[in-house]
Amino acid sequence: MIKAVVFDLDDTLYDQFYPFKSALTETFPDLMPTLDAMQAFNVYRQSSAAAYAKVDQGxxxxxxxxxxxVNLMLQKQAVPPVTMAEALDFQVYYCANLEEITLFPGFRTAFDELSHQFELGIITNGRTEHQLKKIMQLDLPRWFKRENVLTSEEAGIGKPNPEIFTMMNRRLGLRASEMAYVGDCYSADILGAKRAGWRSCWFNHRQFEELDSSLIPDQTVADDQDLFNLLLALASSNTEEPA
Known part of the structure; x- marks a missing residue:
């Protein structure tokens, strides 16, 4: 029986593309007329798990x-590499744009229902201070306890390492079979959760391809409305009296 529902943060609870595209425009205005911003974003997101693993490994x-x-996403479109200073400028603009993010429509209703039935948590890669700012901007402390938020910086390891999921088990005092994870990134979220023994829901709203057919999500949804319907159905089923 599921007792906790844990979420990824970036591009799962809010649309990460728009602050990303704005940062590209502000940092590289001369590139924007020819750059495919969505393709760049998809490469950037899909490189997340491998990038954080390399940081974890030193x-x-x-x-x-x-x-x-940044250079990987530009290389895919035959754009010359940028300097460290330019890449860090992009990060500054991107972080500033994140101060305007809002939850995907429907999450407030879903969280209101889920919070009465389950422990709610967040596992996210990134610096703790940076991720907590996003959490505050999204008003997530209304439903998520601080102790149920785990960042890769805090854990010392990042997704898809299954140990970060096991750390959340210990925080909540629950078994892997009692945990469910919702995330948008197959390589970081779904592989990590499945290897930790959790149930998983892939919020595949960017229409990525599955990378490892041996580890299949328990649920896959392609748009936010289907995700909210699934979450509300999960909350409803948990209130039903046993036969």
Whole structure:
């Protein structure tokens, strides 16, 4: 029986594309007429798990990660690499734009229902201070206790390492079989959750392809309305009296 529902943060609870595109426009205005911003964003998101793993392994500093992720997305469109300073400028603009983010429509209703039936949590890659600012901007403390929020910086490891999910088990005092995870990134969210023994829901609103057919999400939804319907159905089923 599921007793806790845990969420990814970035591009799962809010639309990360718009602050990303604005940061590209502010940092690289000369590139924007020819750059496919959505393709760049998709490459940036899909590189997330591997990038954080390299930071965890000590192979990249955080500044090197920032530069390498920007250059990877530009390389895919045959754009010359940028300097460290330019990549860090992009990060500054991007962080500033995140101060305007809002929840995907429908999450407030879903959280109101879920919070009465389940423990709610967040597992997110990123610096703790940076991620907590987003959480405050989204008004998430209304439903999520601070102790139920776990960042990769705080844990010392990032998704898709299953150990970060196991840490959440211990925080909540629950078994893996009692946990469900919702995330948009197959390589970070779904693989990590499944390897930790959790149930998983892939919020695949960017229409990515599955990367490992041996680890299949328990549920896959392609748009926010289907996700909210699934979450509300989960809350409703948990209130039903046993036969």
């Amino acid at each position: 192979r990249w500093t955080r500044d090197e990660m920032a530069q390498n992720r």
